[in-house]
Amino acid sequence: MKKVLFLFVAAIAMAAVMSSCSSKKEAKKIGEYELTEVNGKFGMKDVSGHVVLTPDFDQINDMQEFKAVFATQGDLTTIVVNGSIIASGIKVESVTPVENNPAFAYIVADGGKKLLWRLGTGSTFGPFTDICLIEDIVFLNTDGKWGATTTDLHGLAPRQYDKIIVVKNGDNLGVLVHGKEWSMYDRDGVSNGAKYNIPAKQLEKQIKGLNLGDKEVAVANVDWKL
Numbered sequence: 001m002k003k004v005l006f007l008f009v010a011a012i013a014m015a016a017v018m019s020s021c022s023s024k025k026e027a028k029k030i031g032e033y034e035l036t037e038v039n040g041k042f043g044m045k046d047v048s049g050h051v052v053l054t055p056d057f058d059q060i061n062d063m064q065e066f067k068a069v070f071a072t073q074g075d076l077t078t079i080v081v082n083g084s085i086i087a088s089g090i091k092v093e094s095v096t097p098v099e100n101n102p103a104f105a106y107i108v109a110d111g112g113k114k115l116l117w118r119l120g121t122g123s124t125f126g127p128f129t130d131i132c133l134i135e136d137i138v139f140l141n142t143d144g145k146w147g148a149t150t151t152d153l154h155g156l157a158p159r160q161y162d163k164i165i166v167v168k169n170g171d172n173l174g175v176l177v178h179g180k181e182w183s184m185y186d187r188d189g190v191s192n193g194a195k196y197n198i199p200a201k202q203l204e205k206q207i208k209g210l211n212l213g214d215k216e217v218a219v220a221n222v223d224w225k226l
């Protein structure tokens with residue numbers, strides 16, 4: 001009897017060990033991360049066991065098209081890229097790839113605020129009232145006033161203009177801005193246009209020739225020397 005009891009206990013112990021090993025092998029994965037679960041809520045660890053997200057989320061999804069992980073808690077979203085949180089607890093209305101530029105996407109948050117996100121990284125611009133990416137120029141709007149920078153954060157013009165047009169001649173560029181009137185702007189500040197071989201009074205005439213219509217922001221190629 002004692003022998004049978006011993007074998008029975010040993011079998012239970014072995015089953016427990018096998019079950020433990022099995023659960024470790026079957027730990028839920030999401031990309032390179034390991035999911036954790038506590039009382040029906042989910043968290044996430046990286047490959048080294050570092051806690052990236054505490055187990056407070058209703059769902060954690062691998063958003064491969066955006067090279068990121070989206071975790072939701074009620075109507076709030078947290079976005080993780082390469083083990084780092086790039087946006088925490090925001091109401092996301094939409095995430096949309098930028099047309100003709102698959103390296104970027106727009107995140108539209110609750111209330112219409114917009115971020116420009118360089119996919120696969122933690123690099124974001126915003127949130128701003130509006131953002132427009134054309135070629136490598138980022139147009140940023142705060143409460144109706146436009147400014148511009150490049151995607152590598154070389155500032156072009158502050159956010160204080162009604163209209164803003166980046167003009168290019170080959171690899172050179174300048175910025176036409178309109179407040180009360182048109183003027184030229186560059187990295188050294190607002191200029192009268194003389195350094196570009198075009199007087200300020202002729203700027204508006206030249207702009208009309210670009211056929212930009214009523215666009216508030218634009219990138220245009222020009223013939224004059226910059």
